Amino acid sequence: MSASALAERAFPAAADDLSAIRALIASSLAPKVLDIDQKAEYPEQFLRALGAAGGYRGAAHAGPDAGLAHVIDVMDEVARECVSTAFTVWCQTACARYIQQSDNEGLKRSLLPRVLSGERLAGTGLSNTLKSGDGIEDYRLSAVRVDGGYRVNGVLPWVSNLGPDHVFVTGCPVLRDGTQDGLMFMLIDCAQEGFRLVDCAHFVGLEGTRTLACHFRDTFVPDAHVLAHPEQSAEYVKRIKPGMIHGQMGMGLGLVEACIRLMEQSNRTHAHVNQYLDDQVGPLRIALDAAREQARALALQVDAGSADVLDILKLRLAGGELALRAAQAAMLHMGAKGYLLRSPAQRRLREAYFIAIVTPATKHLRREIARIEAARAAVPA
Ligand SMILES: Cc1cc2nc3c(=O)[nH]c(=O)nc-3n(C[C@H](O)[C@H](O)[C@H](O)COP(=O)(O)OP(=O)(O)OC[C@H]3O[C@@H](n4cnc5c(N)ncnc54)[C@H](O)[C@@H]3O)c2cc1C
Incomplete structure (x- = not known):
């Protein structure tokens, strides 16, 4: 089945x-x-x-x-x-x-x-794979072909949703005679031999995500755990990348909804002064409804394999920017109350920054959008 x-x-x-x-x-x-x-x-x-x-x-x-x-x-x-x-x-x-x-x-x-x-x-350890594929940083892992699989070496600094009985997917170049011979994608069992989770980084937010460093030392990945070999990986990346990026929209949509609710809550007692702030409930609600509608329509296109990557990148960028705008507005509406350690307003601000910096980060998205638009403009109609 x-x-x-x-x-x-x-x-x-x-x-x-x-x-x-x-x-x-x-x-x-x-x-x-x-x-x-x-x-x-x-x-x-x-x-x-x-x-x-x-x-x-x-x-x-x-x-x-x-x-x-x-x-x-x-x-x-x-x-x-x-x-x-x-x-x-x-x-x-x-x-x-x-x-x-x-x-x-x-x-x-x-x-x-x-x-x-x-x-x-x-979990998913593909930030480095994606950023390296887009020419932003060097690959942190590498693999060599051996009998029945690959041996992998290197360190991924930050992978979330991990633990001793968890699994995750990552991808890295395969080296042959010292040169890169395409990417391979693999499933790693966190309990497997030659692999270690290291708890070394602490963050201002998202601390409940179990984000750990992944150390590979001659880690053997059997063919049975390979998701794409080098000759399959270009097509595989085309299949997984749109959904990987677009799926992140859910984080921003929910955060903006929560921020609007905080603003409404504050307006019950402070609308007379909140009205002077730049971002108000009405326009944010309109922007959120539009983003939700676009996200649903684009999700259907991603499932059908017909989505334009530029639409995905632009909506993901807009989602991150709207999250920052809404979190700032919620904080300014709530005032000093929002500055309390137990207030959701200051937590939302930290969470919004995460949405804007997790791969693909705002700067990465803007770079890719500019690159794709320039390439399309260079092709005669
Ligand atoms: C809370 C959290 C959870 C994450 N979860 C995942 C995940 O599940 N999967 C995944 O693939 N990626 C994850 N990441 C990584 C994330 O997606 C980005 O790749 C990462 O934040 C770097 O992006 P950047 O745009 O800041 O990179 P850049 O601006 O290009 O560079 C980031 C800088 O951080 C430095 N750096 C790298 N590692 C460390 C370290 N351990 N300590 C200090 N500095 C370091 C780099 O050398 C570089 O200078 C997570 C990051 C955070 C903060």
Whole structure:
């Protein structure tokens, strides 16, 4: 049975699971948000329960009320409470999509249903692969072909949603006679020999994401865990990249929704003075509704393989910018109350900066948009 058929059978019917997910967020995530933000609590139980409730189903199951639009909707709901947890939802669903979109039928049968159900938690270590592919930085990992697989060396400094019983996907160049011979993409089991998780970085936000350094020392990756060999990787990247980037929209949509609610809350007592601020509820609501509508339409195109990469990059950029604008507006509306350690307003500001700096960061998106537009302009019509 295919993974999407399994997902269909195992999880609640498409249309009615969002209300169950909302109830789960209210009961299991909302009371934990301060501990996640301030005590770096990793919401493992919630992530597993979300999987059991069908929250990751859209990563393998396209169609009405499913597919990438469902992934974004779920992330949007989670981000209204906590962007840190919404990011781990992105990690989980991005990893599921990488497996789903590979030609590795074994992993699709054995692992994918367990990632979709939340039984195996999963991450994505593709920031460096993406940035290096776009010429921004050097590759931090490299592989060599050996009998039955590859040996991988190097360090990825920051990969989230990891733990000793987790898995994640990454990709790196294969070296042959000292030169790069295309990329290969692989699934790593965090408990495997020759691989180590190191807890070395601490952040001003997103501390509940279990973001760890990944050390590879002659790590053996069997062919059974390869998602794309060098000769397959150019096509594979074309398949996974649009959904990987577009899926992140859910974080920004939920954050902006939460910021608008904070502004409305403040306006109940301070509208007479808040009205002098640059960003007001009405225009932000209009921008959010438009972004949500565009995100849903584009998600269908991504599922169909017909999305224009420029549309994806531009909407992702606009999403990050809107998140920063809304978080700043919420902070200014809330005033000193928002500056308290337990206030969601200052947390939203830190979360918004993460949306704008996680790969692809604002600067990366602007560079890619400029590069693609210049290349298209150079081609005669
Ligand atoms: C909370 C958090 C979670 C993340 N989760 C993931 C994930 O799940 N998967 C993933 O692939 N990427 C993850 N990243 C990485 C992220 O996507 C970006 O690639 C990263 O933030 C660097 O992007 P940049 O645009 O700032 O890079 P640039 O501006 O190009 O450079 C970043 C700078 O950081 C330096 N740097 C690198 N590592 C370290 C380190 N350990 N300590 C100090 N400085 C360092 C680099 O040398 C460079 O100078 C995460 C980052 C953060 C902050």
